[in-house]
Amino acid sequence: MSAAKNNDTIDITVDFSGGLEMLFDNKRRYSVSLPAVDGSGKPVTMAFLIDHLCTHLMKDPRVDLFVLDKHIRPGILVLINDADWELEGEEAYELQPRDNILFVSTLHGG
Amino acid sequence: MSAAKNNDTIDITVDFSGGLEMLFDNKRRYSVSLPAVDGSGKPVTMAFLIDHLCTHLMKDPRVDLFVLDKHIRPGILVLINDADWELEGEEAYELQPRDNILFVSTLHGG
Amino acid sequence: PNGSDRRLTDEEFERYSRQMIVPGMGKHGQLRLINSSVLIIGAGGLGCPAAQYIAGAGIGTIGIVDGDVVEPSNLHRQVAHATSRIGMAKVDSLITHLRSLNPLPTYIAHPFHLTAQNGADILSRYDLILDCTDNPATRYLISDLCVLLQKPLVSAASVQTSGQLIVLNCPPSPQGVVDRPCAPCYRCCFRKPPPPSANLSCGEAGIMGPVVGMMGVAQAGEAIKILASALHLPQDARGASGASGASDAERHLTHPHLLIYSYDLASAIGPYTFRALRMGGRKRSCFACGEGSTLTLEGIRSGNPDYVQFCGGLAPPPHAGL
Amino acid sequence: PNGSDRRLTDEEFERYSRQMIVPGMGKHGQLRLINSSVLIIGAGGLGCPAAQYIAGAGIGTIGIVDGDVVEPSNLHRQVAHATSRIGMAKVDSLITHLRSLNPLPTYIAHPFHLTAQNGADILSRYDLILDCTDNPATRYLISDLCVLLQKPLVSAASVQTSGQLIVLNCPPSPQGVVDRPCAPCYRCCFRKPPPPSANLSCGEAGIMGPVVGMMGVAQAGEAIKILASALHLPQDARGASGASGASDAERHLTHPHLLIYSYDLASAIGPYTFRALRMGGRKRSCFACGEGSTLTLEGIRSGNPDYVQFCGGLAPPPHAGL
Numbered sequence: 006m007s008a009a010k011n012n013d014t015i016d017i018t019v020d021f022s023g024g025l026e027m028l029f030d031n032k033r034r035y036s037v038s039l040p041a042v043d044g045s046g047k048p049v050t051m052a053f054l055i056d057h058l059c060t061h062l063m064k065d066p067r068v069d070l071f072v073l074d075k076h077i078r079p080g081i082l083v084l085i086n087d088a089d090w091e092l093e094g095e096e097a098y099e100l101q102p103r104d105n106i107l108f109v110s111t112l113h114g115g
Numbered sequence: 116m117s118a119a120k121n122n123d124t125i126d127i128t129v130d131f132s133g134g135l136e137m138l139f140d141n142k143r144r145y146s147v148s149l150p151a152v153d154g155s156g157k158p159v160t161m162a163f164l165i166d167h168l169c170t171h172l173m174k175d176p177r178v179d180l181f182v183l184d185k186h187i188r189p190g191i192l193v194l195i196n197d198a199d200w201e202l203e204g205e206e207a208y209e210l211q212p213r214d215n216i217l218f219v220s221t222l223h224g225g
Numbered sequence: 226p227n228g229s230d231r232r233l234t235d236e237e238f239e240r241y242s243r244q245m246i247v248p249g250m251g252k253h254g255q256l257r258l259i260n261s262s263v264l265i266i267g268a269g270g271l272g273c274p275a276a277q278y279i280a281g282a283g284i285g286t287i288g289i290v291d292g293d294v295v296e297p298s299n300l301h302r303q304v305a306h307a308t309s310r311i312g313m314a315k316v317d318s319l320i321t322h323l324r325s326l327n328p329l330p331t332y333i334a335h336p337f338h339l340t341a342q343n344g345a346d347i348l349s350r351y352d353l354i355l356d357c358t359d360n361p362a363t364r365y366l367i368s369d370l371c372v373l374l375q376k377p378l379v380s381a382a383s384v385q386t387s388g389q390l391i392v393l394n395c396p397p398s399p400q401g402v403v404d405r406p407c408a409p410c411y412r413c414c415f416r417k418p419p420p421p422s423a424n425l426s427c428g429e430a431g432i433m434g435p436v437v438g439m440m441g442v443a444q445a446g447e448a449i450k451i452l453a454s455a456l457h458l459p460q461d462a463r464g465a466s467g468a469s470g471a472s473d474a475e476r477h478l479t480h481p482h483l484l485i486y487s488y489d490l491a492s493a494i495g496p497y498t499f500r501a502l503r504m505g506g507r508k509r510s511c512f513a514c515g516e517g518s519t520l521t522l523e524g525i526r527s528g529n530p531d532y533v534q535f536c537g538g539l540a541p542p543p544h545a546g547l
Numbered sequence: 548p549n550g551s552d553r554r555l556t557d558e559e560f561e562r563y564s565r566q567m568i569v570p571g572m573g574k575h576g577q578l579r580l581i582n583s584s585v586l587i588i589g590a591g592g593l594g595c596p597a598a599q600y601i602a603g604a605g606i607g608t609i610g611i612v613d614g615d616v617v618e619p620s621n622l623h624r625q626v627a628h629a630t631s632r633i634g635m636a637k638v639d640s641l642i643t644h645l646r647s648l649n650p651l652p653t654y655i656a657h658p659f660h661l662t663a664q665n666g667a668d669i670l671s672r673y674d675l676i677l678d679c680t681d682n683p684a685t686r687y688l689i690s691d692l693c694v695l696l697q698k699p700l701v702s703a704a705s706v707q708t709s710g711q712l713i714v715l716n717c718p719p720s721p722q723g724v725v726d727r728p729c730a731p732c733y734r735c736c737f738r739k740p741p742p743p744s745a746n747l748s749c750g751e752a753g754i755m756g757p758v759v760g761m762m763g764v765a766q767a768g769e770a771i772k773i774l775a776s777a778l779h780l781p782q783d784a785r786g787a788s789g790a791s792g793a794s795d796a797e798r799h800l801t802h803p804h805l806l807i808y809s810y811d812l813a814s815a816i817g818p819y820t821f822r823a824l825r826m827g828g829r830k831r832s833c834f835a836c837g838e839g840s841t842l843t844l845e846g847i848r849s850g851n852p853d854y855v856q857f858c859g860g861l862a863p864p865p866h867a868g869l
C-alpha cells in the first residue's frame with residue numbers, strides 16, 4: 006500500500022495521557038519523525054513505533070510500566086487517530102503521515 | 116490563491132451549537148457542498164456561505180436570530196477550524212476544502 | 226414501574242420546572258426519571274457529585290453502596306459529606322445531604338462494600354448502575370454483574386489530574402449475542418487490568434477535587450440522559466420521543482466513546498483537555514459478554530472468576546471508597 | 548498575603564493531603580491556595596458547585612455575591628442549597644453548606660446584587676473573580692471592573708443543554724497596553740451582547756443540572772490551577788515551579804480557548820461534546836482594555852457606560868441569580 010522510498014520519513018504526533026506522560030519527561034505531546042520503511046524495507050508499523058519510543062523517547066528507567074514481554078502492558082489503551090487500535094490492526098497497523106497516536110493508561114480511582 | 120474552475124465544488128462541514136441548532140432543524144452538523152467560485156468568478160467566502168445557509172438550510176422563519184443587516188447578529192461566535200474567525204479574516208475568508216465552520220451563540224445564563 | 230401516566234404533583238412541577246422546559250425533556254422525560262431507579266456504587270469523589278445531580282433531577286429511587294466512613298482527607302473532593310459527619314458511614318452521610326437537597330426520592334442505604342456474594346442481589350433491584358468505585362477488582366465485578374443482569378453501566382474513574390468516563394452495556398443485550406451490533410462491556414474495552422505496580426489509587430497518588438468532580442457530574446449527566454430519553458430500552462419501547470438528527474447507533478451507544486479529561490496544573494485549557502476516543506462494540510471473544518461465555522451469577526457468587534487474583538492478588542484496600 | 552512561608556497545621560495536612568501529593572501541587576501550591584482570596588459572583592447553578600470545590604481545596608478567603616433567596620425551582624441544580632433553606636438568602640445558604648464542608652476558610656457574605664456602584668469596592672478585595680451570573684449586563688460590568696482592577700476572571704455560562712467557559716484577563720495587564728501579547732477581556736471576545744430577543748435565561752429557557760454543574764466545577768478547576776501555580780502572576784513571581792512542557796503562552800493564557808460543552812439528551816458522548824475554540828488576545832480596539840480606552844472606575848460608578856442600555860434596555864431580572 007505504501008510506495009515509500011528508503012530515505013523517506015513519516016511525521017506523526019504521539020501523545021501520552023492518564024499519567025503515562027510521567028514516563029516521558031512529563032511531556033504530553035511529541036512530534037516524531039520515523040523512517041518510512043524499516044530495515045527490511047517494509048512500511049513502519051505500530052510495533053516499530055513502540056520500539057522507537059522505548060529506545061529514543063523514554064526517560065524513565067521503568068520500561069515495564071510501558072512495555073511487558075515486548076507488548077504494550079495491560080492497562081494501557083492505544084488510540085490511532087482517536088480510535089481504539091483494535092479497530093485498526095493493533096501492532097500491524099502501518100503508520101501514515103500526520104497520524105496521531107495516543108497512549109493512555111486506564112484509571113481505576115474514584 | 117485558489118485555482119478553482121467554474122464547476123468545481125468545495126465540500127465543508129458546518130456545525131451549530133449553543134442553541135443555534137434550533138434554527139436549523141435541530142441538526143448540529145451539516146455537510147455542505149458549495150461552488151468553488153461565485154457568480155463573478157471569485158473564490159467563495161464566508162459571506163457567500165452565510166447567504167447560502169440562510170437561503171438553503173435555515174428552516175426557522177426567524178432569520179434575524181442568525182443574520183441582522185446582512186451580517187451575523189451580535190452574540191454569535193463564528194469559528195473557522197476551531198479558531199475565532201476574527202483571526203482568519205471574517206467574512207472575506209476564502210473557504211478551503213474540508214473546512215469546518217462552527218456557529219455558536221454566546222450564553223449568559225448560569 | 227407503575228404510575229408512568231400519573232400526574233405530576235404541584236410540588237414536583239415547581240421543583241423540576243427548569244429542567245422540564247428544556248427541549249427534549251418535558252413531562253414525559255420527568256416522569257421517566259421519577260419512575261427510574263439508580264444504584265451509585267461508591268460514595269466518594271465520584272459518587273458525591275453524581276448523587277447530588279441525580280437526586281436533584283428527581284430520579285425516584287436512589288441506592289448508595291459504600292462500606293467506608295467519612296475521613297478528614299475525603300472532604301476536599303467529597304463535597305456532599307461534612308466535617309461534623311467525620312466517622313459516620315459514608316452512605317448515611319451522603320443520604321443525609323441528598324435528603325436535605327431533595328426529600329422526594331426514595332433513598333436506600335447499602336452500608337457495606339459490594340462483593341461477589343452480595344452484588345447480584347443489590348444490582349438486580351435497579352435500572353441503571355453508576356460505577357464510582359476505586360479499584361480494578363470491583364470494577365470488573367460490577368461490569369460482569371451488569372452483563373448478566375442486563376443493566377446499563379455508567380463508569381468513571383479519576384486519579385491525580387486525569388479523568389475517564391464511558392457508558393457501557395447500553396442498551397443491554399443478552400450475554401453471548403454477537404450476530405448484531407451490541408454495546409461493549411467493561412471487559413470488551415479493558416480486557417486485562419494493569420499490574421498492581423502500575424495501578425494508582427487516589428489515596429496513594431492523590432487527586433484534584435475538580436477533576437474527579439467533573440467526572441462525577443458527567444456520570445449524572447449521562448445517567449439522566451439515558452433514563453429520560455430511554456436510550457437503554459429498545460426503539461419500540463422508547464416511542465417517538467427522540468430528537469431527529471442522531472442516528473440510532475449514536476443514541477444506542479453500541480460503539481461508545483471513552484471521554485478523557487486531562488487537567489494540567491501548569492497550563493490553560495486547550496484542544497486536548499477533553500478527548501472522545503472511539504471504542505469498539507461487543508467483542509466476540511469477550512470473557513463476560515462474548516460468544517459462548519461461561520460466566521454465570523452462580524459462578525460469581527461461588528468465587529469464579531476470582532476477581533482479586535485476576536487483578537494481581539491484592540485484595541481491595543480496606544478503605545476502598547474514594 | 549502574609550504567612551506564605553508558615554507551616555501547615557496538622558489539621559490542614561490531614562485535610563488537604565490527597566491534593567498536596569498530586570505532582571505540581573505540593574506544600575507550596577497548598578500554601579498559595581490558603582493565602583489566596585476568590586470572589587464568586589452568583590450563588591446559583593454555577594456558583595454552588597464552583598464554591599464547593601473552591602472551599603474544599605482550602606482557598607483561604609471566599610466571598611460570595613448574590614441578592615436572591617433560595618427557591619424550590621433552584622434545587623435540581625443548585626446543589627449546595629437545601630429544601631429547609633428555601634426563602635433564605637442564597638449567600639447565607641451557600642456559606643452554611645461550605646462551612647459544614649470546610650470550616651477553615653474565611654467566608655464573606657455579600658447578600659445583594661453586584662452593581663456599577665458597589666462593584667469596584669467588592670472586587671478590589673479579592674485575587675481572582677468567578678463570573679457565575681446569569682445576565683449580559685452584569686457580565687460586561689464584571690469584566691470591565693476586572694480590567695480596571697487587574698483581576699483574572701474565570702467566566703462560565705450555561706443554558707438548556709449548552710455550557711461555555713473561558714479564562715480572561717489572566718495574567719492581567721494594565722488597561723491600554725497593546726505593544727505586547729496580553730490576555731483578552733470579555734469584550735475582546737464578545738464585543739456586543741445579543742439582542743434581548745435572542746438572549747435566553749435559565750429561568751425562561753430551562754437548564755439541565757449536570758450541564759451547568761460541569762461548568763461550575765470546571766470554573767473551580769481553573770481557579771485552583773491559576774492560584775496554585777500562580778499563572779496570574781508575572782513569570783518572576785511564580786518562581787521555577789511550573790512543569791516543563793507547557794509554553795509560556797499556554798501557561799499565561801494570552802490566547803485562551805473557549806471551552807464549549809454540548810449535552811444532547813438524545814445522543815451519546817461524541818467527538819463534538821467538548822470543543823476548545825481558539826480565541827484572540829487583547830484587541831487594540833477594545834472598548835475596555837484596548838489602546839486609548841476611556842473606561843474608568845469613576846465613570847462606571849457614575850453610570851458610564853450604561854450597561855442596561857448596552858444590553859438592550861432591559862434591567863437584569865429581579866431574580867438574577869441562577
Ligand SMILES: [Zn+2]
Binds near residue numbers: 412514515
Ligand atoms: Zn464484553
Ligand SMILES: [Zn+2]
Binds near residue numbers: 733734833837
Ligand atoms: Zn478587552
